[in-house]
Amino acid sequence: MRRPLAVERLGQVNLFAQSLDAELNLQQDVFGARVLRRWGDGPAGSRHALVLIHRTGVETFAPTTPGGAVALRSDGNGPGWESLQWQVSSLGDAVTALREHGVRVGEDAAGRAFVRPQDMHGLAIGLTDRRAESHDRDLVDRKPTFRxxxxxxxxxxxxxxxxxxxxxxxxxxxxxxxxxxxxxxxxxxxxxxxxxxxxxxxxxxxxxxxxxxxxxxxxxxxxxxxxxxxxxxxxxxxxxxxxxxxxxxxxxxxxxxxxxxxxxxxxxxxxxxxxxxxxx
Amino acid sequence: MLPPDAQIVSVDDHVIEHPNVWTDRLPKKYQEAGPRIEHRPDGSDVWIYEGELAGTLALNAVAGKDPKDFGLDPRSFDDMLPGCHDIHDRIRDMDLEGVWAQMCFPNMGGFAGSGFAGSKDVDLAAACVRAYNDFILDEWCAAYPERQIPLVMVPYWNVEQTVAEIERTAAKGAKSVTFPELPDRRDLPSWHSDHWDPVLAAAAAHDLPLSLHFGSGGNPQASPEAMTTNFTVAISLFGLNSMSATAELLLSPVFHKHPNLKVALSEGGIGWMPYMLERIDTVWERHRWYNEVNRDVRPSELFKDHVYGCFISDRAGVFTRHLIGVENIMFESDYPHSDSNWPQTRKLLENVMLDVPDDEVRLMVELNARRLYNFPRSDA
Missing domain, CATH: 3.10.180.10 (2,3-Dihydroxybiphenyl 1,2-Dioxygenase, domain 1)
Incomplete structure (x- = not known):
């Protein structure tokens, strides 16, 4: 019997944008997003921000280097929603479950697994069993904020x-x-x-x-x-x-x-x- | 600039008739042949009239859409702005755009009811006009009498019936009559004939201005491509109909025979008016002596007493407003059509009016319309 892929929760939805600042302005001003983390990725030639819009995590990727990995991918697919990331309790179990269901799954050097959109009817999926740093949504006693x-x-x-x-x-x-x-x-x-x-x-x-x-x-x-x-x-x-x-x-x-x-x-x-x- | 307490009165908007407008009102014998909505397997809603596909469901009802999507008219009642056909949603949409009151033209039967002109059953056509008017008077406008100006259609293809409908609807509170801007383009006698005298007399007697929406007298004269593959030309030229109507009316006996008659050139724009008035006056000065035209009153004088221009966003017209006459200009929002600036109507109008004195703005955005259509503020 095939085991189901046990999705613990939505980590975030990933978004490719031309300008991180413009995107963050929109997310914050219109949707009241709270920025959980901002960082740069030199090798990938990109800047990133992870925000929380109400209860949904959104990670924005914006290119900083024209020939960088993020720029190339953004140029190829155009800006827009790229993929979603699911958190699972065991990455190994998740990979096994995907393969049992005949879904091709890749793994990267950073210990993340991914499913390409052509293998899931257009849905690109990342899988991780690690929680992003500074996710204060994980705090049990976190009080809702106005924003x-x-x-x-x-x-x-x-x-x-x-x-x-x-x-x-x-x-x-x-x-x-x-x-x-x-x-x-x-x-x-x-x-x-x-x-x-x-x-x-x-x-x-x-x-x-x-x-x-x-x-x-x-x-x-x-x-x-x-x-x-x-x-x-x-x-x-x-x-x-x-x-x-x-x-x-x-x-x-x-x-x-x-x-x-x-x-x-x-x-x-x-x-x-x-x-x-x-x-x- | 636009004073914050100015209540914008828009004199040209459109109602998309809901599916029960005619089925609720036509006599039983006309239920099958009268306008009814058919929901098709492809998900679209279409009007059926006299057993055939007829009219338009939501011609150009694309307010708020991205211009890239303007070619995609709503296909069904489900996907259009509910304010197109629901009066309560319409008022919410007006609140959002900052418009206090409006006057709506019909849609399914055309802006002046021309869709019913070619009916096989002329009695059915007249019944459809009456049913529409009862809808607009008793349902649409009656729900918000301070915010909807009742505009009625008439069976203009029959003068006697038209006079009767003017009498009937005037008694029920109509404020204006929609009418083809150039009746000769509908294969009927022109403004120069005596044919329309009973209609014009009735309208004037009841203080009902004629609202002449551009396009109600047919398409503008343009190339075949303009009417098929490149409609941008036709859209650009619809104002020509209003220009033609201006010349035809001012150089005809209409206003001399009917000194109390007023007309509004709905959606015709105003930027062209200074040139057109100058040109008509010049022609009249030089050529009136050998033509069948009144030789005593300058056309531009007639214009001031009888004709109103309407604009959506017309910087040229606002800039030259004194050549037109500030008291002859009215604002229109055109919701839910593609010229509409909804939901940014008031904001964009503020920009256009930045350099215009407050008293002139008040006239153009509110007071002229209230005066012409006899539609005072409730607290006045």
Whole structure:
């Protein structure tokens, strides 16, 4: 019997941006992000910041050297959401589980394992059994701060990573089998999307595709232009109208789809699309 | 600059009719043939009228969208801004953009109801016009009477029915009538004929200005490419219709025969008006003697008493406002169409009005519209 991959929690969602400062400004000013850690990586030619947006970790990679590893990867894939990192209790067990499910897995010199997006229907996954330093979210007695938990956007719950896939239902079924959880299906008519996903304790992964097979709508266009890849990170808010008013006050551009969905323009979101919704 | 207490009154916005506008109001015998929404397997919603695909669901209702996505009109009621068709959401969207009151043109039947003009059943067409007007008067505007100016459509293809509908809706509180800017482009008699006299007399008698939305009299004259592969040309030229209407009206007998009639050139812009007025006056000075045109009143004088220009963002027009007449200019937001600046409407208008004296701004963004449409502040 195949063992499931036991995901302990979402470590962070990784984002490639052209400018770390611009991205951090957006994350802090609009989303009330708390910076947990900033550092540079000379060999990779990059600067990094790990922030907490409400309860979701986001790591931003920004190139500092044109020929550096991060710059080359960013040039190849374009800016935007790159991957997610799961924390597991045992990396060895995780690698074994992935291989038992027929998922190719790589390991780097730093002791991290990764799954390429082409092996997981567009979802690139990093795995680690180490916790990032300075994660004060791990402190049992940490008190919520205004900037994170009572921010004017009214963020609630965990984020959903939405991935455009050619076969969303099969992708979700494969992921559900891998992690030993139930898959769900949802119709998102306002975005003309069909979604199939898996809920974890602190986040969800949802594969989406055009509900009508269009190649020109949001999901279809993304599939044509960028292939199977993370489409957006979705945050839930308590009151969408209040969130909308807040965004207008901050001169943040958004597109509204139906009654429940705001998409922040990629240019304002550092090339990484962010959805704000008041419904899951 | 724009005073903080100025209540912006927008004189050109659009309602996307919800699916029950006609099914709730048409008599039983017209239920099948009247406008109804059909939800298609591809996820889109379409209007069906007299058994055929008809009208537009949400023509250009792309407010707030990235210009790169303007080519993608909403396909269904699910994916459009709810404020397009829900009056309560509309008021929230107006609050967000900083607009206090607005006047909405119809959508499904065209800006002046031309979609019903070619109906196989003329009685059904007239019933559809009445049903729309009952919707706009009794439902849309009645919910927020201080914030929605009732604009009604008429079956302009039938003068008698049009007069009757003006009488009926005036009694119910209508404030303006939408009408084709150039009726001859709809294969009907032009402004120069006597054909429209009963209609114009009725509108003037009830103090109902005609709101002439650009495009309601057809597309602008342009190349075949402009109307097919490169619509940027047509969009740029729609104001030509308003220019044509200005010349046709000012050099016709209309305002001489109907001294109380007023018209607004909706979405026509205003930057062109100083040149056009100068040109029309010059032509009138030199050529009136051998033409069938009034020889006593200068066209620009007629303009001041009868014509209102409307602008969304028109720096040239604001700069030359004294040549137009500050009291002849009104603001429009155009929600939810692609010219709209929603949700930054008020902020961008503030920028345009930075160097304009407060009293002139008040006239252009609020008071002229309140005067023309007989729509005073509730506390006035």
């Amino acid at each position: 994170s938990d009572e921010h004017a956007l009214g963020l609630v719950g965990g984020a959903t990573v939405k991935v455009v896939a050619a076969q969303p239902e099969k992708a979700a079924a494969d992921l559900a089998a891998l992690v030993g959880r139930e898959a769900y299906a949802v119709e998102r008519r306002h975005l003309n999307m069909a979604g199939h996903g898996v809920r974890f304790d602190d986040h969800a992964v949802e594969y989406v595709g055009s509900a009508t097979g269009s190649r020109a709508d949001l999901a279809g266009g993304h599939l044509v232009e960028r292939g199977e890849r993370i489409f957006c990170l979705t945050f839930t808010v308590r009151d969408l109208l209040a969130a909308r008013t807040f965004l207008v006050g901050r001169d943040v551009r958004f597109q509204q789809f139906g009654r429940h969905s705001l998409l922040l323009a990629p240019v304002d979101a550092g090339g990484a699309r962010i959805e704000i919704t008041d419904t899951d």
